[in-house]
Amino acid sequence: MKDKRFKVIYSQGTMDVQKILVDRETGVHYxxxxxxxxxxxTPLLDRDGKPVIRMINDNE
Known part of the structure; x- marks a missing residue:
């Protein structure tokens, strides 16, 4: 089976849910x-208005 493209690295809430997803191919955080x-x-932006990009390891 092919790996999933997005990985959830943060999640909070049950009724109102907020998640941070990372695109495994580009490193862009959403x-x-x-x-x-x-x-x-929406893409997650840094203080300069640029997308947060950081590749992740599958062990994270």
């Missing part, structure tokens, strides 16, 4: 928000 039937996804 913030995902879910609340009931609504939700959103």
């Amino acid at each position: 913030l995902q928000i879910s609340s009931g039937y609504a939700g959103g996804l």
